[in-house]
Amino acid sequence: MLVNVEKETKLFGQSIRQNIRVTFNYEVHFTHNIFNLKNPTLAQAIASDGEKKTKKIIALIDAGLLEFCPYLLAQLTNYTKFYAEVITLAAEPMLIPGGEAAKNEPKLLEQIHQLIEAAGICRHSYLLAIGGGAVLDLVGYAAATAHRGVRLIRIPTTVLAQNDSGIGVKNGINAFGKKNFLGTFAPPYAVINDSAFLTTLCDRDWRSGIAEAVKVALIKDANFFDFIHAHTTALAHRDMDSMQQLIYFCAQLHLEHIAKAGDPFEIGSSRPLDFGHWAAHKLEQLTDYRLRHGEAVAIGIALDSTYSYLLGMLSHSEWQKILKTLAGLGFTLYVPELAEQSSPKNTRCLFRGLTEFREHLGGELTLTLLQRIGKGVEVHEVDLSLYKQAISLLREFEKQQQMLLKRN
Amino acid sequence: MLVNVEKETKLFGQSIRQNIRVTFNYEVHFTHNIFNLKNPTLAQAIASDGEKKTKKIIALIDAGLLEFCPYLLAQLTNYTKFYAEVITLAAEPMLIPGGEAAKNEPKLLEQIHQLIEAAGICRHSYLLAIGGGAVLDLVGYAAATAHRGVRLIRIPTTVLAQNDSGIGVKNGINAFGKKNFLGTFAPPYAVINDSAFLTTLCDRDWRSGIAEAVKVALIKDANFFDFIHAHTTALAHRDMDSMQQLIYFCAQLHLEHIAKAGDPFEIGSSRPLDFGHWAAHKLEQLTDYRLRHGEAVAIGIALDSTYSYLLGMLSHSEWQKILKTLAGLGFTLYVPELAEQSSPKNTRCLFRGLTEFREHLGGELTLTLLQRIGKGVEVHEVDLSLYKQAISLLREFEKQQQMLLKRN
Ligand SMILES: NC(=O)c1ccc[n+]([C@@H]2O[C@H](COP(=O)([O-])OP(=O)(O)OC[C@H]3O[C@@H](n4cnc5c(N)ncnc54)[C@H](O)[C@@H]3O)[C@@H](O)[C@H]2O)c1
Ligand SMILES: NC(=O)c1ccc[n+]([C@@H]2O[C@H](COP(=O)([O-])OP(=O)(O)OC[C@H]3O[C@@H](n4cnc5c(N)ncnc54)[C@H](O)[C@@H]3O)[C@@H](O)[C@H]2O)c1
Ligand SMILES: [Zn+2]
Ligand SMILES: [Zn+2]
Numbered sequence: 001m002l003v004n005v006e007k008e009t010k011l012f013g014q015s016i017r018q019n020i021r022v023t024f025n026y027e028v029h030f031t032h033n034i035f036n037l038k039n040p041t042l043a044q045a046i047a048s049d050g051e052k053k054t055k056k057i058i059a060l061i062d063a064g065l066l067e068f069c070p071y072l073l074a075q076l077t078n079y080t081k082f083y084a085e086v087i088t089l090a091a092e093p094m095l096i097p098g099g100e101a102a103k104n105e106p107k108l109l110e111q112i113h114q115l116i117e118a119a120g121i122c123r124h125s126y127l128l129a130i131g132g133g134a135v136l137d138l139v140g141y142a143a144a145t146a147h148r149g150v151r152l153i154r155i156p157t158t159v160l161a162q163n164d165s166g167i168g169v170k171n172g173i174n175a176f177g178k179k180n181f182l183g184t185f186a187p188p189y190a191v192i193n194d195s196a197f198l199t200t201l202c203d204r205d206w207r208s209g210i211a212e213a214v215k216v217a218l219i220k221d222a223n224f225f226d227f228i229h230a231h232t233t234a235l236a237h238r239d240m241d242s243m244q245q246l247i248y249f250c251a252q253l254h255l256e257h258i259a260k261a262g263d264p265f266e267i268g269s270s271r272p273l274d275f276g277h278w279a280a281h282k283l284e285q286l287t288d289y290r291l292r293h294g295e296a297v298a299i300g301i302a303l304d305s306t307y308s309y310l311l312g313m314l315s316h317s318e319w320q321k322i323l324k325t326l327a328g329l330g331f332t333l334y335v336p337e338l339a340e341q342s343s344p345k346n347t348r349c350l351f352r353g354l355t356e357f358r359e360h361l362g363g364e365l366t367l368t369l370l371q372r373i374g375k376g377v378e379v380h381e382v383d384l385s386l387y388k389q390a391i392s393l394l395r396e397f398e399k400q401q402q403m404l405l406k407r408n
Numbered sequence: 409m410l411v412n413v414e415k416e417t418k419l420f421g422q423s424i425r426q427n428i429r430v431t432f433n434y435e436v437h438f439t440h441n442i443f444n445l446k447n448p449t450l451a452q453a454i455a456s457d458g459e460k461k462t463k464k465i466i467a468l469i470d471a472g473l474l475e476f477c478p479y480l481l482a483q484l485t486n487y488t489k490f491y492a493e494v495i496t497l498a499a500e501p502m503l504i505p506g507g508e509a510a511k512n513e514p515k516l517l518e519q520i521h522q523l524i525e526a527a528g529i530c531r532h533s534y535l536l537a538i539g540g541g542a543v544l545d546l547v548g549y550a551a552a553t554a555h556r557g558v559r560l561i562r563i564p565t566t567v568l569a570q571n572d573s574g575i576g577v578k579n580g581i582n583a584f585g586k587k588n589f590l591g592t593f594a595p596p597y598a599v600i601n602d603s604a605f606l607t608t609l610c611d612r613d614w615r616s617g618i619a620e621a622v623k624v625a626l627i628k629d630a631n632f633f634d635f636i637h638a639h640t641t642a643l644a645h646r647d648m649d650s651m652q653q654l655i656y657f658c659a660q661l662h663l664e665h666i667a668k669a670g671d672p673f674e675i676g677s678s679r680p681l682d683f684g685h686w687a688a689h690k691l692e693q694l695t696d697y698r699l700r701h702g703e704a705v706a707i708g709i710a711l712d713s714t715y716s717y718l719l720g721m722l723s724h725s726e727w728q729k730i731l732k733t734l735a736g737l738g739f740t741l742y743v744p745e746l747a748e749q750s751s752p753k754n755t756r757c758l759f760r761g762l763t764e765f766r767e768h769l770g771g772e773l774t775l776t777l778l779q780r781i782g783k784g785v786e787v788h789e790v791d792l793s794l795y796k797q798a799i800s801l802l803r804e805f806e807k808q809q810q811m812l813l814k815r816n
Pocket of ligand 1: 062063064065068097098099100103131132133134135137157158159160161164165166168169170171172197198199200201202205208209292293294
């Protein structure tokens, strides 16, 4: 077992190569009314860990969700009583302000850590995070860093969280005015998507998550884009069947990318699914989070599609089809902050977002553009004057849309 | 590519099973005088990332080390100038108080994050952490959480950091009075062990790290224990050749365990190499960190070996051989805090350490005991009265040692 190092041997210049493989498994369940006593999904997910003891859980709940689901706390309590052999609540649920506020207030992170400590949560206990993407990102970060990682069950309650942010391997909070400056890669123990939660979403949040589906469809799957295009009106009018299919397809494509693109923790240079995101992140910040993430992504997609068109990569008809689909879904494709173009050195300049994007992901600048619908392509250089032109085109497009709306 | 979901199909009850494999590679180099301009180890380690651009690095240095190596900053600057094609210092090095203080002051974490932000460090830039295990644990945690993980090169400068803490996959800081309450699993980009740093260690820190070697030898490798036993005097008298071999063997065993025990991130129930550590962690805390980690581990090893003997698992002669080796290395095997045995409910009680140990690792209580030298065995129950007896035996043993010392 021991290397035979004789007394005289010099060790200088020696090295040991370490190779570590880590496997993560988790299931993404699709269900309806998760806390209905007849719905065993959650209890089964926890029981499937194979350990016999009753498991401690603590719940962390999006306060913005709770406004619309006043019975949630009582349902949760009943559920844990009914499944008392499997789970027990180790503390009162903690309410967390919903939306980006959750990720902008460092005190919340500390409070969750405190709760984990006070409730005696160990690496084999469970945190239940129930809420939108922002709350899940915060709780995920807290869970990943307490005891070097306690088990996290995500129960995403927005479209975006169910089809994108809640099913993946990332978490994070904002710091120094930068989105997700702090965070880790940490797969959840399980994810449970409950469509019943979606009924109470405001229109903006219902729509917002659709942007991520358009994103992944555009760079990965023309059929899926056709599905969205064909269901534009149904989706805009909150047809639940269409929405469920959209979420399932989108989740599937995201999961596949994470598992199969070869670099789930983005250690090397392989890219996450971030088409349209350089501008999106910057616009969220420039608008002081007046824009939802998905709303900003829709603009980012429109911008990078337009730029792809101006570069001669994307055809005129496909470009128009993309903008019209986004507009048909109800997205606004122009905001005044797009015109903040002073200088990339200036933090208030949109194009500063390119630098920040590069720094966050590391290495050389890499943007995804569109060759055609369903096919993304990576580039490493940008032409700012062409981007400025793209922004003018978007302003024009949005003006026309507004006029059309007024006429009808 | 798309699952064929007909409009009418119910998705409830569906689930997608996600399987993610992540591979981490890193090299542990053994060298001498890392910042000698003729020593390319560091520059090569960075150049081997295959990216052509000059890499930004920032250095974070143990202030306690710097006292003994006043030329370190100048050497580092010269080195980066000499290898300017590969690396460039993106900011002034940051000095970090050495020892456990580094892990007890949350402000330091924030300051490192601030520096990363200000210096524009991205996921493809490098943090160079130079120092003892405590500084490496803090910097490792900061590196793992900024941008979801920037690259970290660890340059451990104590025995313990070179043979154990600095070569593994864990980082962490203390919170709520608990050791390593916050932290993550995050393999480094590379580790460079420079034996030249060891010459300035005080005797306590020289000795302290040997405890981890005794630990891993006792549970994994009788030959290695024989090596330590045979070199007791040489090691106690700071023979550098013996120490280098000890570090190499010990690092090798640790790396092998991490890579091959099947669960490097301790997701399931497989155990880290933590023989003697339940008491060690508690004693560090009970003594307000008057004890070094390794000093506490030596006591923890002595305690759990004695308990193994009382349980009838370990033979009398092997038990004595272990205690005498530890004493011969210069370890004190009894401290008054061992007598704090009020009640496991009391945070000041030694046996409270069993609960805290279980909570930190999660799941059922699992202690490693000794069947014989070189062979650890796991148990899930403890007999506190037998542990109390073991503590009395240790007090006796230590009394005798002190008498022997006085006589000589
Ligand atoms: N981790 C990732 O991989 C990843 C990926 C994409 C986006 N994100 C992050 O996700 C966040 C956006 O998440 P989001 O779009 O879910 O919005 P959100 O979390 O900001 O929530 C929007 C609002 O909806 C409320 N809400 C939540 N569920 C509700 C429900 N069922 N009914 C009524 N109201 C409800 C919230 O309280 C909040 O006010 C951003 O911070 C973004 O950065 C993360
Ligand atoms: N991450 C892990 O897997 C892991 C494993 C074991 C231990 N640890 C942690 O490691 C820490 C202990 O580390 P340590 O034993 O290296 O001690 P340390 O980091 O506490 O350092 C001890 C002292 O030595 C000084 N020092 C460092 N290098 C020196 C040198 N070359 N010459 C002179 N002085 C020097 C430091 O300033 C400090 O004052 C504990 O916090 C422990 O929890 C972590
Ligand atoms: Zn997104
Ligand atoms: Zn240790």
